[in-house]
Amino acid sequence: MTDPVKRLDSTLSQLTKDEDKISTLLSFLKSKDDRGTIDLNSSGKSSNPVFETKKSMQVSKVMGLVQKHGLNEKFKSALLSQTDMPKPRATSPVDHLECGNWNVNAGRRCTKVASKVCSGCRLVGYCSQSCQNEHWSAHKRDCKHTLKSKDWRPRWVLERRSPDFIVKNNSGNKGMVFGMGRSLWGNMPALDILNLKDNEGISQAANQDFSLAFVAFGDLRNIIRTVNELPENYRGSLNLIINDNDPMVVCRNLLILTILGSIPDVDDAIEHALHVWYSVFLPDTWIPKILPVLHRLDLLQPDPEKRPRTLSFGPHSKLNISVSPDTHEVLTTTAASGSFVGGLTPAVANNALFSVMMAPERVDYRERYYCGLEGSHRVAFQEWRQFGIVNPFGGFNAHLNKPNSWLFGPDHKLYLNDSASPFQGWDMNAVFEAGKAHGTTREDIFGCLYFYLKSQLRTFVNRLRSFNMTISLSDKDAVDLASLIRNDEIAGVPSSITFDRIEVSNIVDVEYVGLEKVLEAWGPMLKDKQENKHAVLVGLFMNWPLSWDKADSMKATLESLGKAGNGEVMETFQSMYPDLVPKPGDFDFMSPNSASMMKMMSNLELCHENSKAFYTYLKDKGADEAEKKAGVRMRKVNQVVAPRIGSTVGSPLNVLPQKLTGEEKYITMALQGFTFQERYVEWERA
Template identity: 30%
Template structure:
C-alpha cells in the first residue's frame, strides 16, 4: 500500500503507507507531513463521511420503494456477469474422498456464471495432484467469452502477479490499463483469430472445437462458427467508445436518478466508511484500494462494453466472495477499505490459482448451450454444481434432478459424488404465498423482537430506523419452516425418487444455510448480524446436496 500522497505528478510519494487517516481508515500515509499535504484532496471525502443522509430524508419525502408506484428491485440489463452469492469450494476432499485420494476428479458447472467457484476450489485443492477435468457451460455468450479470456490470461501470461492483476480488472473494472488492453489485443486475440481464419467457410451454426495446451493444462472451447467470430469482439473496444463516453454509459445505469432511493437504502445499511467506498466504486467502476490512483485506467473494458453497460445496478463485486475471507484480509492500516481488501484478497487468490494451474494436469472444457442441451459423451462427474437453476423461475427441482442426476458418478466408483443445488428464492416465495393464501403468515412481532435483540440500537427512533428494521426482518425469517414448506409444495422427495437421487442427510460440501445468523445471541452474533445486514445477502440462501440413491 503506497502513501496516498502520490497524485503530485512532479513529486509523487513512493513510500509505503504505514499510517491511516484516523477519521475514515480508508487512506494510508507514510508520515504526518504527507497527510497534511494530501488533506486538500482528501478533505471532501473525509468530512462527508459522517454527514450523509438518504435523499428522501434530506428532501422530506416518501422514498420511491415505499410509494404507490413502487418498481421492481433490479435496474439495468438482467445479466449476471458477476456472482451474487459467495464463492464456494465444491471439492472439499478432506470431508469427502479424503486427502489421500489419488483418482481423477471431474467437475461440471452446467450453468456456471463467472468461474469464482472453480478458482476457489482449485486454490484449496492442496493434497491432490490430478488429473482434474472441469466442464464450464453457460447459455450466455458474455459469460463463456469472459471465462475463456480469464483462463487464457492465466495460461498465457507466465508472471502470476501480472496475470492476476489483468484478470482482476477484466473481471470487475469498467476501465482497464493500456498495458492490459495491449495484452488482450496482441497476446490473446491472435490465438482466437487463428481459429476464425480456419473456420471461415464452415456453416454458420456448426459446432467447432479448439483445444489449446499449456504444459500440464489445456483449454477446449466449443462454439458455433458464428459465436467464434463473436468471441473476437470481446477483445476490441467498440469504435468511438472513449473513456468518458463509457463512463457516461455506465453511470446512466449505476447513478440513474430514478434509482437514487434504492441505492441510498443500501448505503444507509453500511458504516460511513463502507458507504464511501461503495459510492466511489459506483462512480468510477474500478476495483482498487480507495486511495489508489486511477490515472492509468483509461481504456473501456472490451469484455463488458458493447456500447451498453451490461450489468444491473444492484450487483457488486463484494457479493461474489466469502465475506469473512476478504474482510479479514490484512492490507495494513486502512481497515475500513472494503474494496481495497477485496482487491488484495482477489489478487492473492488469483496468484495462487495461477500456481495451481501449473502444479498438476487440469483440463478445461467451455461450452455455450442451454444447460438442458449439454452433450457430454457419457461423461460422469464427481461434483455437479448447478447454481440456482433448480429455483422455480428456472428449471425447477424435478427437471434439474432428472437432467443432471444421471451425470453423477455411480456409487461403486465414487460414493462421495455430489450434486449441489442452490435456492435463492424459496424462502421469499413461501412468504409471498402465505400473504396471498390461507396459510398462517409468519409472526412479525416475534421477528421485530429478534431484530431488536441483535441490534438494540434500532429501538432508538431515527429518520431511517424503521426502514432498517424492515430490511433487517429479512434476516430473521423462519428459514427452516419456509423451506420445509417449499420442499413439500414442489415434491422434493418424489423428484429425488424419479431421478434415482437422495437428499444427503449430512452436508459435506457447503452448509445448508451458510450465511444464516446464529441463534445464540453472542456479541459475535450481533456483529455478524450487522455485517450481513450491510451486505447484499440476507441469510435465506439455501443449499441442498444430493447423491445417488444406490
C-alpha cells in the first residue's frame, strides 16, 4: 500500500494555491484517527501500540510537509480559525476567591469577592446571602453529599465483606496499579535542595553562585521550591541542570518553562502553566495563547539541527535545550493532538478520566483513602476524580473546556494511575495557609492548592525573568548524562562543572538505576570541601524493603516482625496515637476490615524503627565500595532533608519521628498516602 503521507506530498505538489494546500492538510489530519471510537479497556492500558506509533510518525511527517511547502505561517493561522476560539481574554480568578453563584445555562456569573462561606460544608464562598440563596438549588447536592456525613462508611464495611485490596494482596497481586503508570506528578513533598538556613546561610548566599543538578526531576516542584527559597536580593548566578529520560516528562516541563518565560502577561502565563501541569482541561484561551510559545520552539522545523537550542527569558535568564529527535517528535505530536479538530475531544477526555479515576472495580481502593479524610475533603477529592480540574470547589470553571493532551497518550488514554494525587508533591501546611490568605477555607482543599500553586508560580516566574539563571534541560539516561557533561556534549554546560547539590530522586532504587551506578557517576561531580563544604548528593529510597530478598529476615517491614515485634510497634503506636486505635463504640470495631482498623494499619509503619535493616540493605547493595570509588561518604546527620517522613532535618537517623499532632498529624497520616518506609540519604565528598 502506498504511504498516505507520500500521497499527500504528491497532492500538495500538484496544487497551486496555498489555501487549497492548507485545506488538504487539515482534511488529512482530521481523518487520521482511523479507529473512530476510543477503546478504553478495564486496565487503562494501551491496546494497540502499533497504531499509536504509526499515528505519531504520520503527524510528525505532516509537520515536515508544512515546512517543505512553505506553509508555516498560513498553517498556524488556519489552526487558529479551526479551533473556533474566542479572542484571548482574562481567565479565572487569580488573587482572591470569587462568589460561587454562577450558572452558564442561565447566563449568570457573580464576580464579586466571596466574603461568606456556606456553613453546611464550608466548600463554597458567596458575596451575599442573596447569592447563596440563588445558588442553593445547584449547591445542595454537594452540601448534603453522603461522603460528607459523619456516619459515612466504606462499602466493604456496610456490605460486611473483605475489601478488594485485602483479597487481591492475599492472592499474590501485590503492587497492582490501575492506569497507564506514567509518573507525571511528584509523590513526595517538594524539596528545597539548598536549604540555605541550615547550610551556607541565607544572607551569606545572596551573592554566591550555585550549580544544581536535578538528575531525574520528574516535574518542576523541587526546582520551583529551591529557586523560590533563595533570598529576594539574590545576585549570584544560578546554573540548573534538569534531566529525565521520559520524553513526555521532558516535553511537559519544557512547555511549562516556555509558557512561564514567554507569555508576556504574568497572570496568563501562570494560569496556563498551572493547568497544563495539573488539570485534565485547559482554559479556552489555550490555542491563541500557546501558538506563540510553540512558535518559539519551532515545532514545524523537521531538521533537528535547525531547531532552537537556547531560549531567552528576560535579560538575564535562558533555557538550553538538549533533547533527542524522538522527544521533539513527542512534543510535536502531543501539540498536534491538542490542536486539531478530530483529536482529543472533551467527551473522549472525560471518558478516559472516568475509566481510571472512577472505575467501579476500584471503589474499595478509593474508599480506603477516604477513610482517613474529613467529610468535606472526601467530597472535594471525589469532585476532582470526576472532573480532573485544580480550581476552587465553587469557582467558575466553564472556561476550562479544552482537553489537556499533555496528560494523555497518543491513543487518548489517561497517563495517570488512579492513585495519582496533586497533593502528594507539596507541603500541605503551606497549601492551607495560601488558601486562607486568598479567601477560601481549608475544607476547599483544591481551592487552597490552586492559590498555593499560583503564588509559587508567581514567585518563580518573576525570578525566572529577573535572576541570572541558566537552565539546561535534557532527556538522557541519568548515568550517561554525567559522562556527556564531562565530554562537553550537553548544550550550555561546561565540561569542568561541579555541583553544590545533586538531587537524584529515587533512581537509587534497584528497580531504576541502582545505588552503585548513581554514586559512581555523580559522586565525583560534587564540589570538594574546599569549594563548598555543604555540597551534597541527595537520594531517596522508596521501594527498598519491597525489592530486597533479605527484607523479611532483617525485619525491614512491619509484617516481617512476627508477633512479638508487632506487639512492640502496636504498643508504641497506641501510646502516641490512642485516638487512632479502634475501641468499643466504633462501628464494627472488632472486625479486621473495619474503617478504623484500616486507618490504624495504614500508619503503624510510622512507629517501626527499621534503620538497622536499612543500613544492612545499603551495605548489601554495595554502598561501601561505591562510596570509596566515588570519593563520597554518607552523612550521619542529614542537613538538607529529613531522613524519614515525620522527622526533621538534623534528626538522628535511627530515631523514630516525634509524635505528630494537629494539622501535621492529619496531613501526614491521612492526606498524603506515605508508606513511612521512605528514606532520604545524603552523601558528601570524603
